[in-house]
Amino acid sequence: MLNTRDLEQRWLRYKIKSYIPHFIIFTSIIVISVIILTFFNSDKKYAGKLLQKINKTQIEAKTDKIVITNTPKVTLLEDDTKVKSTNYKETPVISSKIQENKPSNLGDDSLKLAPSLDFMKSMQHSTLPYYKEEPVIQQEKALVISEEVQELEPIEDIQPEVVTEEEVKRITIKRRDASNDIRDIIKRFKKNNNPALSLFVAKKYYELEEYHKAYNYALITNQINRDIDASWIIFAKSLVKLKQRDMAIKTLNKYLKSSHSSSAKILRDEIISGKFK
Amino acid sequence: MKIVLALLLVLSLHANIKQDMFNLYQNKKYEKVCSMGFDNFNRNSKDEEFVSLYAFACLNSDYIDRLAIPIAMLKFSKESRSNSAYFSVILMQKKLLYHALQDNYNLSTLKLPTTDYVLSKVFDLYSKLKKHEPRTFYLFEDENDKKLTYKLYLSKDVKVNKMVIEEFYDTITIKRHVYW
Numbered sequence: 127m128l129n130t131r132d133l134e135q136r137w138l139r140y141k142i143k144s145y146i147p148h149f150i151i152f153t154s155i156i157v158i159s160v161i162i163l164t165f166f167n168s169d170k171k172y173a174g175k176l177l178q179k180i181n182k183t184q185i186e187a188k189t190d191k192i193v194i195t196n197t198p199k200v201t202l203l204e205d206d207t208k209v210k211s212t213n214y215k216e217t218p219v220i221s222s223k224i225q226e227n228k229p230s231n232l233g234d235d236s237l238k239l240a241p242s243l244d245f246m247k248s249m250q251h252s253t254l255p256y257y258k259e260e261p262v263i264q265q266e267k268a269l270v271i272s273e274e275v276q277e278l279e280p281i282e283d284i285q286p287e288v289v290t291e292e293e294v295k296r297i298t299i300k301r302r303d304a305s306n307d308i309r310d311i312i313k314r315f316k317k318n319n320n321p322a323l324s325l326f327v328a329k330k331y332y333e334l335e336e337y338h339k340a341y342n343y344a345l346i347t348n349q350i351n352r353d354i355d356a357s358w359i360i361f362a363k364s365l366v367k368l369k370q371r372d373m374a375i376k377t378l379n380k381y382l383k384s385s386h387s388s389s390a391k392i393l394r395d396e397i398i399s400g401k402f403k
Numbered sequence: 404m405k406i407v408l409a410l411l412l413v414l415s416l417h418a419n420i421k422q423d424m425f426n427l428y429q430n431k432k433y434e435k436v437c438s439m440g441f442d443n444f445n446r447n448s449k450d451e452e453f454v455s456l457y458a459f460a461c462l463n464s465d466y467i468d469r470l471a472i473p474i475a476m477l478k479f480s481k482e483s484r485s486n487s488a489y490f491s492v493i494l495m496q497k498k499l500l501y502h503a504l505q506d507n508y509n510l511s512t513l514k515l516p517t518t519d520y521v522l523s524k525v526f527d528l529y530s531k532l533k534k535h536e537p538r539t540f541y542l543f544e545d546e547n548d549k550k551l552t553y554k555l556y557l558s559k560d561v562k563v564n565k566m567v568i569e570e571f572y573d574t575i576t577i578k579r580h581v582y583w
Binding site: 237238239240241242243244245246248249250317318319320 | 421425426428429430451452455456459482483485486488489492516517518519
């Protein structure tokens with residue numbers, strides 16, 4: 127015999143269970159919709175406030191626009207009439223004195239914009255190591271030559287006359303290298319206009335006792351960059367060597383007014399006292 | 404491997420162009436730098452140093468209209484933004500001054516920022532004049548240096564009238580700037 131009551135109860139439970147997911151979905155939809163609606167309502171309230179604000183600003187802007195749009199229209203109409211007439215007057219010279227009489231607040235109050243060229247400094251710094259390496263290489267070259275000469279000395283007999291010849295040769299070799307290096311650096315300087323290179327050339331020429339050239343390159347360096355201490359010193363030293371002592375003192379005095387460099391002061395004092403000739 | 408080599412080649416070419424432009428700029432060959440920048444602009448448009456260098460070269464060679472694109476491109480660093488503002492003021496002043504000279508537009512009501520560039524100086528001096536009838540040329544004295552004067556006039560041309568600013572120092576012409 128079938129137990130119908132039990133079966134009915136089981137069927138009911140089964141039915142209820144089958145409806146549970148539908149119920150959950152339905153309730154969740156309701157909850158979500160309620161949440162969304164509340165959010166929308168709050169947005170609408172905020173939007174309403176915003177609209178009110180915008181309306182206010184629009185009203186203000188409208189008044190501004192009236193002022194702005196009116197002015198060009200008037201000027202354009204006047205322009206047309208004047209262009210047609212083309213009454214070009216012979217122009218009087220407008221001096222600053224005349225301008226001063228006129229009411230002008232533009233120059234005093236207006237903001238002044240300045241260009242920013244720091245990016246060029248970073249670009250220049252990226253190129254500097256290439257030039258810094260050059261003098262080191264030259265020193266190495268010079269050292270190699272001197273070593274070779276030194277090696278030759280013990281092979282030959284110890285004779286004072288021969289040693290002096292070698293010394294003379296050594297000097298000539300150094301000079302040739304220096305002149306070649308200077309030529310290369312001058313070429314590079316003409317390309318780059320780098321004050322470090324022209325200063326190096328000036329120093330080299332001073333060392334080689336070519337004071338006129340040293341003076342010229344120091345002058346060029348000063349024209350490019352006025353703040354390099356060493357170039358002013360080379361400039362003044364080469365002037366003294368060119369028998370322009372007074373000129374050297376004058377230039378150092380001028381430089382000292384702007385820089386207060388201690389080395390320049392010492393050099394000036396030495397030139398005045400006659401220690402440096 | 405080929406792609407890597409190609410990339411390296413492209414990078415080296417890019418660096419060379421920028422470096423060459425910088426060297427030329429230091430030698431004051433602004434017009435050449437401006438034309439080089441113009442030719443290679445598309446390849447280097449994201450490099451702000453390149454764009455700034457190009458813009459300054461064009462500014463110094465009086466190609467003011469070429470500043471329009473750098474003005475739009477320079478925006479990622481503080482320095483480039485300030486340069487962009489600087490260029491935009493000059494470009495605007497050029498356009499307004501040209502409009503004023505050509506169509507007798509009244510500039511006296513305007514209040515704009517100024518710069519150290521010659522066009523800005525002349526713009527400031529011109530805008531100080533009240534509404535007036537057109538003149539064949541204007542002579543302005545520099546506010547800081549009385550020996551320095553600027554002559555502003557329109558030079559008639561078949562296609563477009565050109566705006567000319569001549570700088571005089573003790574009646575000797577130093578520089579002539581032509582804009583259109």
